[in-house]
Amino acid sequence: MTPDTATSDTVTGALLRVDRLSVALPTRSGYHKAVDDVSFAVDAGEVLGIAGESGSGKTITALSLFGLLPHGARVTGSIRLDGTELTELTTKQLRAIRGRQIAMVSQDPATALHPIVPIGTQLTEHMRHHLGVSKAEARSRAADLLQTVRIPDPERALRSYAGQFSGGMRQRIAIAVALAAEPRVLVADEPTTALDVTVQAGILRLLDRLCRDRGLAVIVITHDLGVMSATARRLCVMYAGRLAEAGPTSELLARPRHPYTRGLLDALPHPEATGAPLVPIGGSPPSLGRVPDGCPFHPRCRYAQPSCATNRPEPEPIAPGHLLACPPDPLRAAVSEREAP
Amino acid sequence: MSEPVLQLSDVAVEYGRGGERVRAVDGVDLAVARGEVVGLVGESGCGKSTLARAAVGLEPLAAGRVTFEGHNVTHLGRRRRPAYLRGLQMVFQDPYESLNPRRKVGELIADGVLLGGGTRRDGLRRAAELLERVGLPETAVGSYPHEFSGGQRQRIAIARTLATRPSCLIADEPISALDASAQAHIANLLGELVGDADLGLVLVSHDLSVVRRVADRVAVMYLGRIVEIGDTNTVWASPRHPYTEALVAAIPRADGAGVLPVDLPGDVPDPANPPDGCRFHPRCPIAEESCREHDQRLAPVAGREIACHIRSRSAAPAR
Numbered sequence: 001m002t003p004d005t006a007t008s009d010t011v012t013g014a015l016l017r018v019d020r021l022s023v024a025l026p027t028r029s030g031y032h033k034a035v036d037d038v039s040f041a042v043d044a045g046e047v048l049g050i051a052g053e054s055g056s057g058k059t060i061t062a063l064s065l066f067g068l069l070p071h072g073a074r075v076t077g078s079i080r081l082d083g084t085e086l087t088e089l090t091t092k093q094l095r096a097i098r099g100r101q102i103a104m105v106s107q108d109p110a111t112a113l114h115p116i117v118p119i120g121t122q123l124t125e126h127m128r129h130h131l132g133v134s135k136a137e138a139r140s141r142a143a144d145l146l147q148t149v150r151i152p153d154p155e156r157a158l159r160s161y162a163g164q165f166s167g168g169m170r171q172r173i174a175i176a177v178a179l180a181a182e183p184r185v186l187v188a189d190e191p192t193t194a195l196d197v198t199v200q201a202g203i204l205r206l207l208d209r210l211c212r213d214r215g216l217a218v219i220v221i222t223h224d225l226g227v228m229s230a231t232a233r234r235l236c237v238m239y240a241g242r243l244a245e246a247g248p249t250s251e252l253l254a255r256p257r258h259p260y261t262r263g264l265l266d267a268l269p270h271p272e273a274t275g276a277p278l279v280p281i282g283g284s285p286p287s288l289g290r291v292p293d294g295c296p297f298h299p300r301c302r303y304a305q306p307s308c309a310t311n312r313p314e315p316e317p318i319a320p321g322h323l324l325a326c327p328p329d330p331l332r333a334a335v336s337e338r339e340a341p
Numbered sequence: 342m343s344e345p346v347l348q349l350s351d352v353a354v355e356y357g358r359g360g361e362r363v364r365a366v367d368g369v370d371l372a373v374a375r376g377e378v379v380g381l382v383g384e385s386g387c388g389k390s391t392l393a394r395a396a397v398g399l400e401p402l403a404a405g406r407v408t409f410e411g412h413n414v415t416h417l418g419r420r421r422r423p424a425y426l427r428g429l430q431m432v433f434q435d436p437y438e439s440l441n442p443r444r445k446v447g448e449l450i451a452d453g454v455l456l457g458g459g460t461r462r463d464g465l466r467r468a469a470e471l472l473e474r475v476g477l478p479e480t481a482v483g484s485y486p487h488e489f490s491g492g493q494r495q496r497i498a499i500a501r502t503l504a505t506r507p508s509c510l511i512a513d514e515p516i517s518a519l520d521a522s523a524q525a526h527i528a529n530l531l532g533e534l535v536g537d538a539d540l541g542l543v544l545v546s547h548d549l550s551v552v553r554r555v556a557d558r559v560a561v562m563y564l565g566r567i568v569e570i571g572d573t574n575t576v577w578a579s580p581r582h583p584y585t586e587a588l589v590a591a592i593p594r595a596d597g598a599g600v601l602p603v604d605l606p607g608d609v610p611d612p613a614n615p616p617d618g619c620r621f622h623p624r625c626p627i628a629e630e631s632c633r634e635h636d637q638r639l640a641p642v643a644g645r646e647i648a649c650h651i652r653s654r655s656a657a658p659a660r
């Protein structure tokens with residue numbers, strides 16, 4: 001139970017704790033694991049980042065927190081929200097928690113909001129359903145929320161429709177809708193991918209502020225490590241449904257130990273870097289049901305050894321709060337070399 | 342710099358919207374030489390895609406002119422691209438929509454050769470060569486687009502434009518729809534092609550970090566105008582226009598330092614009602630009263646051109 005102990009050492013009594021979560025999805029060729037033995041925890045007032053390429057299982061992990069998996073999905077492991085085991089709840093019990101305790105902001109603000117229902121109604125129906133407040137009270141809270149996410153002229157915005165706002169404003173409104181029932185955990189799946197950098201900066205600052213001011217626990221899912229660097233205190237890097245590396249963001253980005261984390265960083269155009277071409281990771285991530293034996297990353301790993309093709313690595317603690325699923329640990333030497341004067 | 346392969350002079354593009362005319366691009370000058378990558382950046386709604394489409398003849402010009410290798414580029418509408426414009430090609434953003442799903446990859450690429458007067462057999466042979474050039478196996482000629490990932494499809498789309506032996510490519514957000522690792526592959530590929538095939542490339546992107554890596558020169562657009570243009574390293578190292586400064590400061594850095602990127606409040610205004618004076622003044626942190634009145638035009642400052650009289654003034658005594 002190594003992954004278990006390592007996470008509980010660092011975050012005791014976390015608000016949301018996921019332990020050894022596996023999700024198998026039905027396909028034509030039988031069940032395949034989209035999420036395989038993943039553990040993480042997030043506390044109130046903290047931002048946790050989950051990073052990886054498309055197909056790494058990030059979004060399925062997020063959907064499992066809401067019990068919104070495709071029909072027939074098999075879930076094992078535990079998801080505990082403030083002591084409540086979510087995997088054992090009935091659909092009805094889950095419905096009372098979704099939106100109220102844990103809410104989601106999706107990638108595309110254009111589809112997250114209803115096009116022909118006024119913004120005000122979308123904000124207040126949530127509050128009235130979950131919090132049981134009066135119509136007038138909900139209306140005034142909705143205006144306050146829009147103010148919080150910095151929508152100019154909130155009163156007018158309440159009467160407007162999604163199509164009347166720009167992409168960045170729509171994403172702010174989608175965040176306001178997610179926050180309407182005062183959830184304790186906010187899951188943001190690629191919240192800024194569709195937006196311009198200037199707007200992205202505004203959304204990241206907003207998430208950071210909500211986290212500090214309201215003690216919201218935020219899980220940000222993205223492939224962009226730059227976005228993570230700014231907001232997330234801790235980072236989980238996923239590959240082919242498994243945890244490759246997890247630890248403090250500053251540590252992972254400054255001294256990545258998993259070759260996949262290193263690869264993601266090298267593929268990123270670093271603003272300060274000059275001239276040299278980007279270093280992409282060769283190959284592409286395996287699709288569902290075609291995950292290779294041994295370490296799932298070994299066919300693309302430039303440090304792969306013969307043992308990597310057969311032995312499936314488990315995340316092991318290498319420092320307080322730092323997990324690594326790469327027993328050869330080829331970057332350990334590189335790290336100490338770089339640190340030497 | 343050598344003779345430009347593509348030259349835009351005082352280009353304006355207008356759209357009709359509910360009876361009013363919206364000027365999406367207003368008075369843009371831009372020149373691209375062979376072997377050069379010009380990056381075109383700006384927030385969505387600033388007119389960069391419209392400018393790109395106008396440059397290849399997909400949008401009618403309201404004013405100004407576009408010349409490619411000495412020929413006027415006019416709006417094609419539904420007409421076939423004339424032979425003298427075949428060297429001017431476009432790579433689109435979404436490789437899921439820009440490839441016909443019912444035709445094999447080899448046929449899609451061979452079209453370019455057939456249009457140039459080659460035979461089908463030539464076309465398929467050239468298709469196999471081009472697929473290898475863009476990093477795909479030549480056996481891909483017999484496959485359909487849906488059998489490939491997003492990054493691979495964008496490679497196919499690029500191979501298709503290369504079939505006409507172009508001298509200038511316009512790529513409109515060619516990597517935005519792709520995964521991080523695939524983005525790096527395609528950005529590198531475009532950079533290599535420019536050197537190998539001696540192409541001119543206009544790279545339209547909202548991702549400044551990528552433009553920074555690939556482009557020799559960068560043009561920053563705001564609300565239909567270029568507000569800063571110059572050598573990429575110069576502009577990046579010391580942006581002078583307040584808008585360029587804001588764009589650069591907004592980029593999150595994956596250094597683990599945990600510094601939040603800087604926000605630029607507000608949105609790009611509606612191009613149907615551009616602000617008076619400098620178009621950036623309502624969002625500009627250094628705006629003065631005079632910015633409301635005086636429209637800004639590009640002027641040389643510190644090794645690049647900017648459209649900001651405040652920064653031009655403050656830089657003047659030092660030079």
